[in-house]
Amino acid sequence: MSLTDETRTQSGQPARLTRAQRREHFLDVAAALVAEGGFEAVTMESVAARAGVSKGLGYAYFDNRGELLAALFERETGEMDRPATTAADREETFEGKVRATVGVVFDVVSQKGPLLARLLRAEAEGPVDERRRKRQRVIEQRWARLIAEEFGVDEATSRAAAxxxxxxxxxxxxxxxxxxxxxxELTETYTRMCTAAARDLGETG
Amino acid sequence: MSLTDETRTQSGQPARLTRAQRREHFLDVAAALVAEGGFEAVTMESVAARAGVSKGLGYAYFDNRGELLAALFERETGEMDRPATTAADREETFEGKVRATVGVVFDVVSQKGPLLARLLRAEAEGPVDERRRKRQRVIEQRWARLIAEEFGVDEATSRAAAxxxxxxxxxxxxxxxxxxxxxxELTETYTRMCTAAARDLGETG
Amino acid sequence: MSLTDETRTQSGQPARLTRAQRREHFLDVAAALVAEGGFEAVTMESVAARAGVSKGLGYAYFDNRGELLAALFERETGEMDRPATTAADREETFEGKVRATVGVVFDVVSQKGPLLARLLRAEAEGPVDERRRKRQRVIEQRWARLIAEEFGVDEATSRAAAxxxxxxxxxxxxxxxxxxxxxxELTETYTRMCTAAARDLGETG
Amino acid sequence: MSLTDETRTQSGQPARLTRAQRREHFLDVAAALVAEGGFEAVTMESVAARAGVSKGLGYAYFDNRGELLAALFERETGEMDRPATTAADREETFEGKVRATVGVVFDVVSQKGPLLARLLRAEAEGPVDERRRKRQRVIEQRWARLIAEEFGVDEATSRAAAxxxxxxxxxxxxxxxxxxxxxxELTETYTRMCTAAARDLGETG
DNA sequence: AATGAATGAGGGTTCATTCAT
DNA sequence: CATGAATGAACCCTCATTCAT
Known part of the structure; x- marks a missing residue:
């Protein structure tokens, strides 16, 4: 977030950033706006204003508002999902994996604040929803497989449980x-709930 | 939904409704619009148009758009929550109550279609979110009490679990x-997950 | 054009016009703008500004810019084509009809100034072009029939000639x-050119 | 159109063109864009993009968009008008000249496709309209002189007829x-119409 | 000579809301 | 009670043009 707000040179001119820098800057600003006011607060205009840049510049980097939001979604969830997957992979048991995943989520959320909650929950505008559905599918499948393998739960049930x-x-x-x-406390409670639920489904199912 | 569309007398005049009827009619129309297109589709104009009434009339019944939406939220969730509570009260065990609750939810959703899903999930505009938070608090407390009592889970944990x-x-x-x-299948899976989780929390916690 | 520019009451408020009046007013303003600067000069914004009315009001009367332009086209060409057809119908010979038509066109253009020229020539935006093509087809067919009947020109040739x-x-x-x-002079020259051409096509063709 | 799209050396660098070549290339690209989408489709940006060149470069060759379009108009109409004049000059009679002119127009249009139609008809932006008027004046004068000389039509009338x-x-x-x-068929019909009209004007006038 | 980041203005469109009638 | 004309603010998006590098 180093560039979030002021990006002006000493001369008062807006800084001239490279393409990649400006793009990140836009995403930083959009992230801050989502955190503060949800998706609705992200306007091509509000982003430009906060970035200290002219109204139209965003369109040189994102096709339209939907794509800006989608890019934000992908960047932010990626920064959570990659370490979460890595951490889970290091664990042997489902319980360990759940605990590790929740741990990473807490870590990331500690930094990102309300951003991720909003990103994951909000009634989605088209392009974001697409990404959200895809991500959901991928993650649910991974968890479903773990549940099925470790507890012997049948496929349909393990998918619902995940x-x-x-x-x-x-x-x-x-x-x-x-x-x-x-x-x-929350990690412990959530982990136990998941584990107990999965074990139970495996026993009788 | 009895008044949704046609509310005209044989003379072609808009029906002369009592204040309360007119208000309900507005909510009926808003419900239909949410079901079809989500919150965004509810416009003071779209509601008026569908109700066959002039643009400004909505403001005689609701302070503003937010309050109209909030009133809709309260009416619709109330129609789900009251029977759900009643049904749950008839059951003795937590498992029975969960099953009963889910049963009512399925029933109501079957009738109301996408309306409730949208009402419960959508990124909320201010006034709706207030109601949503309040409802959540009430229901969670009820479930928490049940979990605490039946499984001997401490208060903080049972609240998180709920x-x-x-x-x-x-x-x-x-x-x-x-x-x-x-x-x-889903009722069964969900009920078992909840029950197993609650039981587990009670054993060691 | 009585309403073209100032439509304000003594109190400085914009006049409150009936739906039909306001619609005509918008078309009057659009006509003036086309006359001055062609189609490009007609902007929902420029029309509103000239009409002394807020930016969005136009959309209460026309779906979008294209439809406003199309409505203008229909109104203006209709005011020319109806009397032109009537005048032509009163004449017996092709020569008389041509002369009568050109006469009406001159009459209308005298009032409407450059408006019609622009309306008929401009590279058309979608909705206008549709109307233009339709009008062209209708009028050409009428002339073609006259040429075919009076001078014995075959159908394909008379259509091209028209x-x-x-x-x-x-x-x-x-x-x-x-x-x-x-x-x-111009009426005479044009009429003779048309008549001589038609006669010639009938002789050898 | 030889340079329209690919102007890159094997090394992937944009080709190093002389100033004149680069200018022609811009006009080639603009011509293609007009043919495809009319004047509106010619954007400084669209031209640059299609030419494989950076956004600002066009301004090193043309003062502004209007001048680019005007240069295109002059180049393209010149490529039609020069052969048309040559062909007409080889003919003795007005009838022959008309036929020859139309022939060249057909030839050129066959190659250039919709480009010329659009160039000649489009609602003109300022700088183009200037050129269009000038061209019109020149060509009309030439035809007027022919009509006056061959058919003995007075000057004013022959100018109108042309x-x-x-x-x-x-x-x-x-x-x-x-x-x-x-x-x-169309050449024949048009030529006969012109000739018959001119002859008729000469007889009585 | 050329790039490409950035501006700024204009134009389309939608809506919550107000208010004269 | 009810209508419906009108406002005004906000947004989305595109482009001609400039200019630091």
Whole structure:
């Protein structure tokens, strides 16, 4: 977020950034706006204003508002999902993987604040929703496979269970963010709930 | 939905409704619009047009767009939450109550179609979000009490558990709506997950 | 053009016009703008500004810019084509009809100034072009029939001849408007050219 | 059109062109764009993009967009008007000259496709319109002189007649382009119409 | 000679909201 | 109670043009 607000040279001219820098800058600004006011607050105009740049410049970097939002979604979720996957891969058990995943999510959210909650929950505008659905599918499949393998749950059930478990993560984060529990307590509770649920589905199912 | 579209007398005049009827009519129309196109589709103009009434009339019944939406939210969630509570109250066990609640939700969603899904998920405009938060608090507290009492889970944990469980319900409905499982399978899976999780939290916690 | 520019009451408020009046007013303003600067000069914004009315009001009367332009085209060409047809119908010979038509065109153009020339010539935006093509087809067919009947010209040739003749009318008007000839001289020359051409095509063809 | 698209050396560098070559290349690209989408499609940006060159470079060769379009107009109409004049000069009679001119127009249009039609008809932006008027004046004078000399028509009338005749040529081309007649039929009809008209004006006038 | 980042103005369109009638 | 004309602000998007490098 080093470039978020002021990007002006001493001469008062807006800084002339390279293409990649400006693009990141736009995404930084958009992230801040989502964090503050949700998707609605992200306007090509509001982004430009906050970036200290002229109205039309955003269109040199993103085809339209939807694509800007989609790019933001991909950047931010990627920064969470990659380390989460890595951390989970290091663990042997489902319980360990759940705990590791939640741990990474807490880490990322600690930095990103309300941004991710909004990114994941908001009623989505077209292009973002597409990305969201794709991401959801990918992650749910991974969890479903783990559940099926470790607990012997049949495929259909394990897919539903994965969906149910994952859909709660934003709420867990929200509980933490609003002071309804410590990170450790919430991690423990959520992990145990998932593990117990998966084990139970495997026993009788 | 009895008044949704045609509210004209045989003389072609707009029907003369009582204040309360007119208000309900507005909400009926708004409900239909949310079901079709989400919150965004609810415009003071679109509502008036569909209600067969002049543009400014809505303001005689609702302070502004936000309040119209909030009133809709309260009416619709109330029509789900009251029967859900009643049904749950008739059951003895947590498992029974979960199953009963989910059953009512499926029933209502079957009738109301996409309306409720949208009402519960959408990125909320201010006044709606207020109501949403309040409703969430009330319902979570009820579930938390049940969990605490039946499984001997401490208060903080049972509140987190209730929040986690409830946050998944929209996803369960979505799975059903998108054909990812039958009503029976999903009810069973979800109920077992909740019950197993609660039981586990009670054992060690 | 009585309403063209100032439509304000003594109190300084913009006049509150009936729907039909306001619509006509918009078309009057658009006509003036086309006359001055061609199609490009007609902007929803420029029209509103000249009409002394807020930017968005035009959209309460026309779906979009294209439809405003199309409505203008229909109104203006209709005011020329209806009397032209009537006048032509009163004449017996092709020569008489040509003369009568050109006479009406001159009459209308005298009032409307450069408006019609621009309306008929401009590279058309979609919706206008549609109307233009339709009008052209109708009028050419009428002339073609006359030529075929009076001079015994075969159908294909008479259709081409009608198209050729009619395509020159805007230029005739332009010659007059730029002082390259009197109304009488130009009418006489054009009428004789058409008649001689038609007769010739009938003789050998 | 030899340079239209690919102007890169094997090394992938943009080809190093002489100033004159680069200018021609810009005009080639602009011509292609007009042919495809009319004047509106010619953007300093679209031209640069298609030419494989940076956005600002056009301004090193043309003062502004209007001058680029004007240069295109002059180049393209010149390539039609010079052979047309040559061909007409080889003929003795007015009839022959008309036929020869129309022949060249057909030839050029066959190659250039929709480009010329658009160039000649489009609602003109300032600088282009200037050139168009000048060209019109020159060509009309030449035809007027022919009519005056061969048929003994007085000067004013022959100027009007020339204007009338020439204004139909784009329509003749359009008839052909839209399949409303063969090249031979249309040439014959148009030529006879012009000749008969001129002869008639000479007789009584 | 050439690049490409950036501006700034204009124009299309939608809506919540107000208010004269 | 009800209408519907009108406002005004916000947004989306495109482009001619400039200018630092």
């Amino acid at each position: 969906a149910v478990m994952l859909s709660s993560i934003p709420r867990v984060i929200e509980l933490w963010a609003t002071g309804k529990g410590s990170r450790e | 929040a986690v469980m409830l946050s998944s319900i929209p996803r369960v409905i979505e799975l059903w709506a998108t054909g990812k499982g039958s009503r029976e | 198209a050729v003749m009619l395509s020159s009318i805007p230029r005739v008007i332009e010659l007059w408007a730029t002082g390259k000839g009197s109304r009488e | 204007a009338v005749m020439l204004s139909s040529i784009p329509r003749v081309i359009e008839l052909w382009a839209t399949g409303k007649g063969s090249r031979e």
